[in-house]
Amino acid sequence: MTDVEHICRVCGYDYGGYSIREDGAGNHDICDCCGVTFGYEDNLLEGVRDFRAHWVGTDFAWADASIKPRGWDVNEQMRNIPSRWC
Numbered sequence: 001m002t003d004v005e006h007i008c009r010v011c012g013y014d015y016g017g018y019s020i021r022e023d024g025a026g027n028h029d030i031c032d033c034c035g036v037t038f039g040y041e042d043n044l045l046e047g048v049r050d051f052r053a054h055w056v057g058t059d060f061a062w063a064d065a066s067i068k069p070r071g072w073d074v075n076e077q078m079r080n081i082p083s084r085w086c
């Protein structure tokens, strides 16, 4: 069985049916929200936390601001983050 992830470990952005990681290997896309590269900075918990701290420091800047939803709620989104990556 293939282990698929569709939620960013760093920011909790939900890619829905689009797989960003299979069997632990990221697809190397850049998160539209936090800007992490899947399978690069986010492989280990320490890296996830480091990148998240960097992103918090940017005041939650979107890598692609053009798709930032109107009324976006960072706290609501971050509740998607699986507990093992918090």
Ligand SMILES: [Zn+2]
Binding pocket: 008, 009, 010, 011, 012, 013, 031, 032, 033, 034, 035, 036
């Ligand atoms: Zn992200």
